Amino acid sequence: MSETYYDPKDLKNFKKITDWSEPLGTRFFEYYSKVFEEGALSAREKSLIALAVSHVVKCPYCIDAYTKDGLQRGITEEEMMEAVHAGAAIESGATLVHAVQMMNKHKKLSH
Amino acid sequence: MAKSSLQRSKHLLADPKQQLQVLSSGPFSSGALPTFSDRLKGLNVELKTDKLEILQVNLGYMCNQTCAHCHVDAGPDRKEIMSSDTIDQVIDAIGRFRPNTLDLTGGAPEMNPEFQRLIRAAVSLSVKDIIVRSNLTILESNNDYKNYPQFFKENGVHVVSSLPHYSMRTTDRQRGEGVFSKSITALKRLNELGYGREKHLKLDLVYNPSGAFLPGSEKELEADFKRKLKADFDIDFNELFCITNLPISRFLEYLMATENYEEYMETLVEAFNPSTLYGLMCRNTLSVGYDGSLYDCDFNQMLQIPILGDKRYLADLESSAYSNRKINVHQHCYGCTAGSGSSCQGSIS
Ligand code: SF4
Numbered sequence: 001m002s003e004t005y006y007d008p009k010d011l012k013n014f015k016k017i018t019d020w021s022e023p024l025g026t027r028f029f030e031y032y033s034k035v036f037e038e039g040a041l042s043a044r045e046k047s048l049i050a051l052a053v054s055h056v057v058k059c060p061y062c063i064d065a066y067t068k069d070g071l072q073r074g075i076t077e078e079e080m081m082e083a084v085h086a087g088a089a090i091e092s093g094a095t096l097v098h099a100v101q102m103m104n105k106h107k108k109l110s111h
Numbered sequence: 112m113a114k115s116s117l118q119r120s121k122h123l124l125a126d127p128k129q130q131l132q133v134l135s136s137g138p139f140s141s142g143a144l145p146t147f148s149d150r151l152k153g154l155n156v157e158l159k160t161d162k163l164e165i166l167q168v169n170l171g172y173m174c175n176q177t178c179a180h181c182h183v184d185a186g187p188d189r190k191e192i193m194s195s196d197t198i199d200q201v202i203d204a205i206g207r208f209r210p211n212t213l214d215l216t217g218g219a220p221e222m223n224p225e226f227q228r229l230i231r232a233a234v235s236l237s238v239k240d241i242i243v244r245s246n247l248t249i250l251e252s253n254n255d256y257k258n259y260p261q262f263f264k265e266n267g268v269h270v271v272s273s274l275p276h277y278s279m280r281t282t283d284r285q286r287g288e289g290v291f292s293k294s295i296t297a298l299k300r301l302n303e304l305g306y307g308r309e310k311h312l313k314l315d316l317v318y319n320p321s322g323a324f325l326p327g328s329e330k331e332l333e334a335d336f337k338r339k340l341k342a343d344f345d346i347d348f349n350e351l352f353c354i355t356n357l358p359i360s361r362f363l364e365y366l367m368a369t370e371n372y373e374e375y376m377e378t379l380v381e382a383f384n385p386s387t388l389y390g391l392m393c394r395n396t397l398s399v400g401y402d403g404s405l406y407d408c409d410f411n412q413m414l415q416i417p418i419l420g421d422k423r424y425l426a427d428l429e430s431s432a433y434s435n436r437k438i439n440v441h442q443h444c445y446g447c448t449a450g451s452g453s454s455c456q457g458s459i460s
């Protein structure tokens with residue numbers, strides 16, 4: 001038993017999810033690799049998007065994987081950090097925009 | 112950047128035997144990872160030399176820089192340098208072997224006082240491609256070296272230069288404070304002379320990862336380097352060679368000190384690509400040490416793994432003895448066979 005919920009070594013076993021559901025797992029991995037191919041967006045741009053989303057969904061496996069991917073692609077530290085800020089800005093914006101709901105409710109209930 | 116060479120700081124890993132000891136133990140002695148020879152045996156492959164095309168000569172381990180990942184453990188404190196007599200043997204061997212390429216490396220090869228004589232001799236022996244692996248900053252270090260780009264041009268020398276990244280921060284962290292700006296100045300001067308712009312004046316750059324990861328796609332990195340260096344500094348170059356860091360010398364020390372060694376070796380072993388075996392540089396290269404000793408490649412030279420056979424010095428080797436010689440491999444060879452492969456000319460496949 002690992003002592004923490006997350007074990008970095010588990011990332012290597014990700015593919016094993018197909019053991020319990022072959023068709024769904026296989027389709028997921030096919031879809032995943034297709035998504036990250038060079039397309040209308042470059043593979044480099046997609047790697048930065050993935051890095052930002054990894055932070056927003058707070059997945060330690062994805063953060064490790066896309067930091068390494070970024071290094072291999074020669075993506076700079078500044079670019080990586082700006083991508084994370086873009087994700088963080090959307091995340092905090094999404095929280096703050098709910099303040100309008102709070103203000104509306106407040107207005108309705110008080111005078 | 113490293114503060115000093117491993118040798119100067121009397122580090123255990125300054126000794127090649129200790130490095131080989133590390134590369135033979137851990138996951139390789141426990142059987143968790145296969146040794147490189149076992150991997151070849153499993154494929155029924157025996158690595159042998161083909162035809163000699165490249166004579167790679169290490170003119171000495173002295174260097175004006177002390178880069179963090181240097182596989183030579185070079186630095187200003189290293190005194191090993193090729194003597195005039197050994198240079199004569201190299202010139203003699205060029206006549207005997209008639210290689211297409213003479214590849215001069217170091218340390219900083221320019222620091223050998225016989226450097227220009229050797230190049231002139233190679234020109235008169237009509238060697239097609241004379242490569243100088245220049246760290247660029249040496250060309251900016253004093254007035255004598257500042258004339259070297261002109262000398263390169265007059266002799267049609269092919270310049271291959273290290274630049275780990277187009278960002279100052281990454282380059283300076285690996286190679287030392289101020290290295291990026293000096294390298295940019297040197298590249299601009301080479302461009303002004305026509306290097307990287309005129310067809311016969313080739314200027315290639317070498318990229319190696321600044322840490323414990325493999326290089327990405329050579330094609331994509333080359334496109335990024337070209338775009339950024341042109342936009343930021345109006346610099347042109349021909350090709351970008353991506354070289355994987357091999358787990359030896361100062362890079363091995365870095366892997367151990369940062370506890371990245373096992374994971375890096377696992378990455379290399381997992382990325383083993385059999386199709387690279389046919390393009391390995393040791394199949395058409397002969398590496399000559401500063402003292403005239405012979406190796407399958409510059410990495411084996413640093414690990415002091417000699418060529419197999421009884422002729423271990425350049426002066427003794429007949430040209431006919433080159434081909435069909437078994438290559439002396441060890442675990443560091445996984446660095447040449449990972450992913451798209453790695454050689455002094457960049458990716459293999
Ligand atoms: S310039 Fe080259 S030889 Fe000199 S220390 Fe750096 S990597 Fe080593």
Ligand code: SF4
Binds near residue numbers: 393411443
């Ligand atoms: S390190 Fe690379 S070039 Fe040298 S012998 Fe091994 S495979 Fe060949």
